[in-house]
Amino acid sequence: NAGVMQNPRHLVRRRGQEARLRCSPMKGHSHVYWYRQLPEEGLKFMVYLQKENIIDESGMPKERFSAEFPKEGPSILRIQQVVRGDSAAYFCASSPAEVWTEAFFGQGTRLTVV
């Protein structure tokens, strides 16, 4: 049973471009959390999704950021018109149910905006 898979592991984008980050949850898991880790900072919650639903997006910036978790396929975090301040590591974690016990994370996507 593979763990949480994120790709790409590293992503370089020029200012103004779009970044698409993918998270494939563990098999049988239908809930996903996205977190962002800025340099020298702890992980900050961004968005919580269930398949085809956004449960809580209170941690996600209102502009340029969006997330989805379709019925089929990975969860996608999209950042439009990236700026240098978006450079960070983005992690996701998945769960089989609404009530979580232990959280398992993917290896993250490191976004660099040049």
Add this chain to the structure above:
Amino acid sequence: KQEVTQIPAALSVPEGENLVLNCSFTDSAIYNLQWFRQDPGKGLTSLLLIQSSQREQTSGRLNASLDKSSGRSTLYIAASQPGDSATYLCAVRNSGNTPLVFGKGTRLSVIA
């Protein structure tokens, strides 16, 4: 609003020492607390999970304790090794379906 603080921010010890990492949280009504390890440029590895009804958990040379009433947890590492060098993150969950709230971590260096 839950806030998690980890002290010290960085720690350097000689190999073989026993050491304690501290984590404190402002809202004691937690669901569980989890300790993670993060190597530079890597993801998070779950080390120990303590449910709110538990006082401690052990795995190998690691022991984590939880004192909910005082809002504290400690991670004890026995007989430290250079391979233990990493950043250790503490995170709490206030209920079963709410996000983890993370501290900024303690960066540990174990010198051979």
